[in-house]
Amino acid sequence: MEKVYKxxxxxxxxxxxxxxxxxxxxxxxxxxxxxxxxxxxxxxxVRCEGVGCCGLGQLYVSHDLNISAHGRACAxxxxxxxxxxxxLVYTYQGDGDLASIGLGETVSAANRGENxxxxxxxxxxxxxxxxxxxxxxxxxxxxxxxxxxRNPEEHGYPIHMCEVLSQLTAPAYLERTSxxxxxxxxxxxxxIKKAFQNQIDGKGFSMVEIVTTCPTNWxxxxxxxxxxxxxxxxxxxxxxxxxxxxxxx
Numbered sequence: 390m391e392k393v394y395k396x397x398x399x400x401x402x403x404x405x406x407x408x409x410x411x412x413x414x415x416x417x418x419x420x421x422x423x424x425x426x427x428x429x430x431x432x433x434x435v436r437c438e439g440v441g442c443c444g445l446g447q448l449y450v451s452h453d454l455n456i457s458a459h460g461r462a463c464a465x466x467x468x469x470x471x472x473x474x475x476x477l478v479y480t481y482q483g484d485g486d487l488a489s490i491g492l493g494e495t496v497s498a499a500n501r502g503e504n505x506x507x508x509x510x511x512x513x514x515x516x517x518x519x520x521x522x523x524x525x526x527x528x529x530x531x532x533x534x535x536x537x538x539r540n541p542e543e544h545g546y547p548i549h550m551c552e553v554l555s556q557l558t559a560p561a562y563l564e565r566t567s568x569x570x571x572x573x574x575x576x577x578x579x580x581i582k583k584a585f586q587n588q589i590d591g592k593g594f595s596m597v598e599i600v601t602t603c604p605t606n607w608x609x610x611x612x613x614x615x616x617x618x619x620x621x622x623x624x625x626x627x628x629x630x631x632x633x634x635x636x637x638x
Contacts, residue, residue: 397422404449411611413568413601424582433477437462439486441517460491463498470505479506485515488524502559502593506584512603520606524548551631561587562595563632600626
């Protein structure tokens, strides 16, 4: 019998995901493991985690990792990559971690063109800490700190990180994807692989932003959360490539 699929060794054996039903973190972790295994770089892989749900990755991944202080993953990744340039370093961060408290670290690392990879999970809300409004929360979307919905006059507008970083000169690759359909899962895997290959080739800063669901804090069923993502989230955060220097050369 021909084997058509095997579990990646990038995930610890016999590990069962503890992420909420309908959450896409498990799929993203699997894709990272598959990509780096295919690249033959698992023994060089180092992860810098943000806090919250992203920090649960320590329970599942089989490679080296560091749990950074809230928002500081890009700063820690800078030090790790500069001190050990042969390693394959990536950050795994949510929207609150990367685009709020860590906004300065993110923009500065991108502006310097640091040679590591960022995996940015954008579900429009603070997940583990209680469903507070995040920098990416949609206008009108309710959160525990915005019970009447996000009001731009009071809270400002959702931040678009791919668009923000695309204004900088240094970043090598910026793409926004999702995992809401099988086709988009394949596109996300390809984007993650390109981002890691850029690092291997010394091209500099790459970020893959992945728009995901959070049924628990959105207060929706898994199916309704997918509908909301497709009907609302992807209109605010359109998918696509925002920077690819390899095509500019």
